[in-house]
Amino acid sequence: MKHFVIPSVSRGIFKKDPSTPPTKSGLVGMTTGIFLTFAFLLLTFYEVSAVTMDSTRFKIESANVTTGSGNSSSSGYKISDTLGQMAAGQFSSTGYVIKAGFQYLHSIIPFRFSISDTSIDFGTLIPNTSVTATTNLTVSFGGAGQYQVTAIEEGGLKIFGGSTIPDTSCNGGGDTCTESGAKIWNSSTAYGFGYGMSGDDIPVDFIDSTYFRPFPDRTAAESPATIMTNINVGKNRISTLAFKVNISPIQPAGSYQTVINFVATPSF
Numbered sequence: 166m167k168h169f170v171i172p173s174v175s176r177g178i179f180k181k182d183p184s185t186p187p188t189k190s191g192l193v194g195m196t197t198g199i200f201l202t203f204a205f206l207l208l209t210f211y212e213v214s215a216v217t218m219d220s221t222r223f224k225i226e227s228a229n230v231t232t233g234s235g236n237s238s239s240s241g242y243k244i245s246d247t248l249g250q251m252a253a254g255q256f257s258s259t260g261y262v263i264k265a266g267f268q269y270l271h272s273i274i275p276f277r278f279s280i281s282d283t284s285i286d287f288g289t290l291i292p293n294t295s296v297t298a299t300t301n302l303t304v305s306f307g308g309a310g311q312y313q314v315t316a317i318e319e320g321g322l323k324i325f326g327g328s329t330i331p332d333t334s335c336n337g338g339g340d341t342c343t344e345s346g347a348k349i350w351n352s353s354t355a356y357g358f359g360y361g362m363s364g365d366d367i368p369v370d371f372i373d374s375t376y377f378r379p380f381p382d383r384t385a386a387e388s389p390a391t392i393m394t395n396i397n398v399g400k401n402r403i404s405t406l407a408f409k410v411n412i413s414p415i416q417p418a419g420s421y422q423t424v425i426n427f428v429a430t431p432s433f
Contacts, residue, residue: 245273274307274398278314278429287410293353295411297361302427304366304393304402310432311396315389318380319424322358322410328417330410332379333357344390347376356413358423364404366395377409380425389428 237244256263281301290296306312323329334357335342335350342348342359347370350359359377362368368391370376381387393404 272307272309272398274305274400276308276312276429276431277303277305279303280427285408287408290410290412290416292412292414292416295353295409297407297409299405299407301364302393302404302406304429305400306395306402306431307398308431311394312429312431313391314393314427314429316360316380316392316406317383317387317389317426319426320384321382322421322423324417324419324421327419330412330416330421331357332382333359333377333409333411334379335359335377342376342378344379344381344387347371347378349375350377350409351375353411354413356411356416358408358410361407361409362392362404363407365399365402366393367404368392374407383426389426 285298287296321329335348336352336355340348359379361377362371381390
């Protein structure tokens with residue numbers, strides 16, 4: 166598990182900003198310092214070379230136990246092929262393990278997941294003025310199954326022990342978004358914290374840059390949202406995730422933080 170720290174203005178110290186004068190209501194526009202931590206599971210699979218497998222009764226010197234297999238190439242292509250076998254599955258005994266069948270497809274594209282920008286800072290927020298910040302998610306996947314990337318917040322965007330910037334519901338009314346359905350969020354008086362997406366392998370409800378969702382909240386017993394998935398192999402599948410926040414004039418001042426947890430998982 167790897168953690169990426171997104172530094173805040175106050176470096177994790179949550180307090181009101183003494184340099185910002187109070188408004189008539191006694192509440193102020195805030196200095197954000199959003200402090201996000203990204204956690205993700207990275208599973209990397211490497212090509213396997215032929216090895217010698219033996220037990221007390223036999224010895225196998227092959228990287229592939231099937232009716233036939235091999236590597237073919239020319240100036241324009243390269244093929245690794247595996248022909249079918251009588252029985253598929255995993256077989257083992259003392260001294261050996263045989264994995265036969267399509268589910269053990271040899272992948273030439275290792276599974277990789279990366280996040281481009283792990284320092285997200287919204288700076289000083291002004292009421293009724295939305296601010297966005299982006300990061301790129303990159304996936305390479307070569308398995309026979311599919312991959313997915315999920316996201317969840319480990320609690321609301323809040324001051325430690327204090328006020329919370331609510332999760333967005335987008336414009337509301339007919340444009341009320343949910344954790345699983347993006348809607349238009351472009352009103353300056355629609356407040357909250359959420360995200361939008363563009364690029365490869367993203368949910369179809371992110372129609373354009375005006376569509377957003379709230380993150381699911383683990384503290385509310387909500388399940389992570391799938392934000393990227395594909396059954397096809399591919400290298401460097403890139404999506405852009407845009408964090409967005411908009412505060413009301415009565416939002417208390419301070420440095421706010423949350424934790425966003427990303428998990429990338431392949432299946433084979």
